[in-house]
Structure formats: structure tokens, C-alpha cells
Amino acid sequence: MTKKPGKTARWRAVWQLIKPYWRSEEKWKAWSMLAAIIILSLGSVYLSVQFNEWNRVFYDALQNKNFPVFKQQLFKFTWLALIFIVVSIYKVYLTQGLQMNWRRWMTNEYMDKWLTNHAYYYTEHQHQVDNPDQRIASDLSALTSGTLSLSLGLLSSLVTLFSFVTILWSVSGPISFMLGSHAITIPGYMLWFALLYALVGSVIIGFIGRPLVKLSFNQEWFEANFRFGLIRIRENSDAIALYHGEKSEKKQLADNFEAIRSNWWSSMRTTRRLNFASSFYGQFAIIFPILVAAPRYFSGAIQMGLLMQISSAFGQVQDSLSWFINAFNDLASWKACVNRLAGFNAAIDQVNTQPRNILLGDAKDDDLQLNNLTVTLPNGNPLFSSVSASLATGARVLVAGPSGCGKSTLLRAIAGVWPYGTGEINTAANKKQLFLPQRSYIPIGSLREALTYPEESSLEYTDERLCEVLEWCNLSYLQPVLDHYSNWSQRLSPGEQQRLAFARAMLIKPEILYLDEATSALDDETEQRMYSLLLEKLPQTTVLSVAHRNSVAKYHEQCWRFQLQDDGQCSLMRSRLHEDTLPA
Template structure:
């Protein structure tokens, strides 16, 4: 297993790929344009700073022609500033969406590859992956751009106004113990001291926000997941009259969310007190410091206003950390969550498989010394070997919890826990029908055709298979969109799965309790339909009812010698005893 990346490396692994990808030319051209617009905004700010001196000197000297000319100058400077600011925001939003789209596609592909979505849930190594892909990627791209561009703008502003502030503020002379001390460009040193003390104060007050923000995202996602679970299982909850228990669980999750939010509020309140005091006092602070030179006649009002403006720009640039602290805390929490998600998916991709898969051509399925385990290492099945020939129909039986369904997952390649080898004919088309069939949201045509495209089958094929599977009453809803997993009963869903199998016409078909919700008559009909429509299919069925034994030729029986010991699998003749 790879060692976890450091914080800096984790951030770099998240941010770098987009900027060296196939999108790099468009991304860099947009970014360079945005940077150019940001530099243009700083240039206009420098011009407005110089305008301050001329304008306020004209006011003090009551020079109307200069006053009028400066109004016109401010007008075109303001218009240019507005155009630059508008297009900077517009292009930044566009670049953010390009970046987010690219990262979303990559994260979704990575999450879906090698069934990582399945294994991360099985191993409980990452919470709420949907929220991390949907929301955290949005926060990462938005805040990475806004914070980095804000930092760049602050640095350029700082370097642009440092020289101005140095020259316009002039020296400050004072006496200490009979010694005359002169500080050149004294306003610059006041700005550095003011911003430095403010940054230290804000960091000390707000540092818990990173941890609290991380937790808040998780608690919000957990609460939302609880609400979604009620929607997904509304029928069962209603039958159990489980509303009080669900309300209790939701209230518990919300109480956790609320307690963490109150902690955020308390920290944010202290942070706002410090930052608002800092920003409000910064308005009058340069005027107080420059006032002695103004009243002594060393500078005019225009000079004083230029000093105040330059001080504000330098102080604002130096205060980037203070102004962006809340966004930095949110960004850092988001980076931590995405880095954890990335590491968890990488762990799944690089984990060593205990059960080895190999391509097979002589037989459709060979189990060679196969043993099964749970993710925590508990043994389910002792080493067993079996061979399935083409056209064989095998019934898998045994007590509940002995590993029958896990065996099918291992054959499907999604259960790596155990040892031994599974040989599966890669040239043959395999189809697995679980007990609870997955039905995507969409039209009934799309649900029936899944996992293939609806266009792969004609109306005649779909209507015929619905009729054969006792779903004729659904024919008129073929092009109706709905959440069919809620509209169809469990029995209808299982018949829909059989209809998929007949449409797909696999070479190897695995049924995992696929008729558990059907009555005996309908169960017999479904198996008869399979035998008639797919006479050459190799069939493996997991079932508890003996009524389906007659549709199979042999039996793989799971048995446990003792309680809490791993099961053993053996070939036995049919019919199966109860």
C-alpha cells in the first residue's frame, strides 16, 4: 500500500493535473487573461491614487478648472475599472467551471473504476463520496482561483504602492532620551506593523475553523443522507410505523450538526470582532498618523488623502490573510476531504487481491482452491474447487450467511477478500441478477434495457418480453419517466430483471435469490421461460426453495461443520433435500 501523501503533496496532486492536461492551453490562456485584467485593475488603482492628490489639492486651492478636469479623468478611470472588473469575474467563473467539469469527470471515472465505489463502502474508508464529488470539487476550484488571484493581486498592489507610500509619507522625526531619530517613509513601517499584528491576531482567533469546517461538511452530508434513506425506503418505514425512530435518528444527526455549527458561530463571532475592529480602525489610522505633517504645513490636503489612499492599498494588500482567513479555512477543510477521498480510492486501486482472476477458454467457470473471507479477515468458505461446463445448470444451496452471495460477488470480480483462483471465460457474456435488482431513474424502456442502451432493442422486443414476464400491464408506460424502483413491487422488479436477462441473452447467467419475492407459480414460469428462451445458457442459481431444483442438473452445497466455522462447498446430486 502506498504511503499517504504529505499535505503539500496532497494539495499539489489535486491542483496540478488540470493544468497539464489536454485542457491546458485553454486553461492557461484564460488564466493569463485574468492575470492581465488583475494587473490592469492595479494600474487603475495607482492612477486613482495619483488622482486623489490632484483632486483634493484643487479642492483646497479652489481651482475650478483643475477640479472639473479631474472629474472627467475620474469618470473614464472608473469606466475602465468597471469593464476590467466585470470581465475578470466573468472569465474567472468560466475558468472555474472548466476546471470543475474536468475534475468531476476524472474523479467520477476514478471512483467508478475497479468498483472503487463498492469497495470504499464495503471497507468503510471514506464517508459521503457523493458530497465530496458534488460539493467539495466546486469549493476547491472556486476558492483555489479566488484565493490565488487575490494573493497575486495583493502582491502586485503591495509592490506598486510601497514606493508611492514611501515617497509621499516622508520622514518622521522624534526625540528619545535627547536623541533625534528620523524614520524615512514612516507610514510604510506603520502599515507593516499594523497588518502584521492584525494577521497574528486573526490566525490565533480563527485557527479552530479548519477542523470545525471539516466536521460541518461531514455532519451536513450525514444528515442529508439520512433524509435520502427515508425517501428510498419509504414503503418499509411506513409499514413498520418507524417514523418515531427515524425522527429520533434524524434529530440526533441534526443535534450533532447544530452543536458543531454553534462552535463555528462562536469562533466566527470572535473572528468578526477582531477583523471588523481591524478594518474599521484602518480607515482612520492613516489619517491620525499623517495628521501631524498636515497640520504642520508639510503636506497639503491632497498629499494627506494620497497618503491615506496609498496606506489603505498597502495595508489592504498586507491584510490578504486576514480578509481571506474564513475562505482559507473552508478551502483547507475541503482539501483535506478531497485528499482523503483520493487516498481512499487509490488504496482500493492498488490493494493486493487475495483472489486471483484468470481468463479461461476451456470451461466457462473454474474455481481453484477458492476460499472466501470478510473484509475484516473472518473466514467464510474453506478452500474449495469446482468446475462448470458449458450448458450446466447448477443450484447453490446452504444456510443463510454462509457465503453463497459472496461467492457470486467473487466470481464477478468485485470481492477480492480470500485466496485461490477463479477462471472465467472472458469470451462469454456473463450477467448477474441480484436479489434486489437495480433500476435506474428514467423511462421504463431505459430501465428494461439496462445496462445497455434503450436504442439497442426494438419496441416489438420490449413489448414481447414484458408480456412473457407477466408485465403486460406496464407496456403502456414504456416511455414514461419515473423512479421505477419505487413504483414497482419487489416481485415486479424481479420479473423485470428476468426480462433483462432474456433481452441480453447471456452465455453465463448468475441468479442470486432472484425469485425470492415471487410466488411459486410465477417462479416456475420465470425458470421455464429461461430454459425455453436461453436453452444453451450456463446457469448458476442461489436459492433457498427446493421448487427450482428441477431446473438444474447439479448442486453446490454449502455446509458448516460447527457453528462459527467457515463453510465448505461440495458437489451433490439433485433433488436437494430440505
């Protein structure tokens, strides 16, 4: 797997993640939905103020045994409750809708960034980011839901605080006591008690729960590694079974899960301390305002209705001031998610903005032109240097040489996915090109979609045409299952997958075809048939193929052979094949 990312995202990076959607082509719809949600949130606060006033009148009616007022307040409570239910339901409904719209937009943006300029390829090979699938599938959802939930919760808390501060100040009255020989009077003393209570609680909770951000970050990373190990076993089940590698795989999975378990227990211990402190804080807050206001009630200065109103207002103020405490777990998870996305975003931006030393351009006369091309490994060690060659239209060139000399890397550079090196590569931009790698890629889906990949639509080809190319490539037994949905890379053998790749070439009819050990899993007879098909069915196609076997030489006109030099680099020798023989 990849190395563990570490840096915490700065708040500027957080803003860079959040702001694009609110400035996008959907900004008017987004801001309209957000405005509606804010209005409903303000409505909820207004209704809470009305409930606070209702508390005073209702409990005074109970204490005074005033039955007409009691009935009137029951009716008032009924319509207040109904309005509150409607407001709460639609606030949640609109919030969920806005969350999905935001997530959909961000998912499309990040998929586009990840798949543009081969960023998915570079970040994987350069180990710049771990588990990009989790970033897009999980973390974007957590970012949108967490940002809306936390920001709207903070807004509601601030509005509630400002609404009830005045109420609490006015109804709590002053408290007087003697400090030595001095008489001290504190106006609105319940408000000061609420502020002090929330301040002390926030400091304690913040100190106890601070490690949760890192622990949440690590937990997601360890979980993703474990899932990746399980997926790897599924993808390579055949090879693992042949190696009898179950014990080794089990040990790796056990080690990965041990990291999950260890981090989980650390998180549990921190959460236990946090829950103990927050539970004590929350439970004591229920009785605390009654205890503080009780002396004025028992002295007859206030009635039960006002006592209940003070308790309710204190609870609202204290709850608003305790937003940080109540949301700490969500904040820790959200911040860990932001850190992961910020690292992912920075890695993709770095790939998309990094300079390309191998310049890609359009060929004028030939289908391929290499000008003073040097290709290196990521660490800078050269594979070959100062290669200049051209591939004429309709030419068939075989690339040969010892293993590790850079033959496959040359094809990656031509495809534009290998940035390490210098020089210039020009290709015929207006011609259809197709690469057939040694390990063919087959998407999960119907066989029809697998056969026509990478075409966007499989409907352009008739069933008769698809069956025809399957028969050419000795895959006629697959004709009845064209529309069967399956993971074909698991159902087909390596040889069948390579023949399916040749069937794609016959179907798509590229004008330039690149083959990288595309017949390595085939027997000699089948390999001969596949190359014969190229000559027969694609006679005008330009072909550049990498191969080791002598038997395919007769299907090519020229040979580009890499030869190892004394300095460890390779040089390219070009010759006609009737003047050249391949090494055994």
C-alpha cells in the same frame, strides 16, 4: 453511517489534488485562460495606481479652487472608471469559465476513479470514506472556486503591495521625534506603520479563527449525515411504514441535527470573535492613516491632495498585507474542503492499488473455473476454503446450502467485487455475462432505460421487443409507460422489480447468467414461470443460480451444495441433481 475521518491533509497532498488539471490534455486552454485573468488582474492594479495619483491631483484642485484642473480630472476619472469596469467584468467572466472547466475535468476524473475497479463498492463496504456523493458534487466545486479565488486574490495583493510600497514610501516622508536626548527620524514612516498594523492584526485574527478549519470540516460531515438519513427514509419508506418506525427514525434524525446545531453554535461563537476582531481592524484602518499623517498636514508640510494620496496608498498597502485576515473565513472553508477531498482521493488510490489475492483470469475451455478458491470475511475469518470447480458451457448449476455459508459471496467473488480470500477465478472473457442480485437495481429514469440497464443505450431495442419481454414476465400493464420518467424502485414492488430483472435477461440475452436469490420475492407459480422462461428463451445460456427453494431444482442439472463442517467452515459438494435433494 461511516466513521468520522480525521487527519489533516498535508500541503503535498493539496498539490496532488490541484496539479493534474494543469498537466492534462486541457492544459494549454487552462493556462491561456489563467494568463488572461492574471493580465486583467495586473491591469486592475495599474488602474488602482492611476486612481491613487488621481486622488492627489483632484483634491489639490479642490483645495486650490482650480476649476479647469477639476474638470480635467473628472473626465480622466470617467474613462478610468469605464476601463476598470470592463476589466473587472471580464476578469470575473474568465475566472468563472476557468472554474467550470476545471470542475468539469475534475468531476469526470473523480467519477472515473470512483467507478473504476469497483472503488465505490470497496470504499463503502470498508468504511474508508464518508459521503462520496458530497465529495464529487460539492467539494470539487469548492476546491476549484476556492483555489482560483484565493490564489488570484493573493497574487493581486502581492502585486498591489509592490506597486504601492514605493508610492507610500515616497509620499509619506520622514517623521522625527525625540527619544530621551536622542533625535529619531524614521523615513517612510507610514509604510512601517502599515506593516506593523497588518502584522499585529494577522496574528490576532489567526489565533482567534484557527478553530474554524476543524469546525467547517465537522459541519459538512454532520450536514451530509443528516441528508443521508433523510434520503434513507425516502428509499425505505415502505419498510419504515410497515414497521411503524417513525419514532425511531425521528430520534435518529433529531440526533443528527443536534450534532449540526451544536457544531453550528461553536462555529458561531468563533465567528463572532473573529468578526469582532476583523471588523475593528477594518474600521480602524479607515481613520488610522489620517490620524498618523494629520500632524504633517496641520503643520502645512503637505496639502490635502497629498494627504488623500497617502491615505489611499496606505489603504492599498494595508489591504494587501491583510490578505490573510480578509480571506480567513474562505481559507478555513477551503482547507476543510481540501482535507475531505484528500481523504477521499487517498481512499480511492488505496483501493485501486491494493493487491488482489483472488486472481481473476480467462477460462480456456469452460465458462467458469474455480481453482483452490478460499473466500473470507473482511476480518479474515474464512467462509469456505480450497474450492475447485468448473462450469461448462450451457450448464445449469444450482448453488445451495445454509444461510451465511458464502453462496452470495461466491457470486460477488466471481464478479470481481469481493477481494477477500485467495485462489483463482477464471471466466470466459469474450462472453456476455449478467448478474441478477436478490435486490434488483433500477436507475431513476424512464422505464425503457430501467429495462435495458446496464446497456448504455436503450435505443437498440424496439418498442415491440420491449413490450414482448414485459408480457413474458407478467408486466404487460407497464407497456404504456415505457417512456415515463420515475423512481421505479419506489413505484414497483420487490416482486415486480425481480420480474423486471428477468425481463432484462430475456432482452439482453447473456451467454452466462448468475442469479442470487433472484426469485425470493416471487410466489411459487411466478417463480416457476421465470425459470421456465430461462429454459425456453435462453436455452444456450450457462446458468449459475443461488436459491433455497426445492421447486427450482428441476430447472438445473447440477448442484453445488455448501455443507457446514465442525470447524465452522463450509465445504463444497458437487453432484447431479437426480442424485441429490435440496434440504427443506
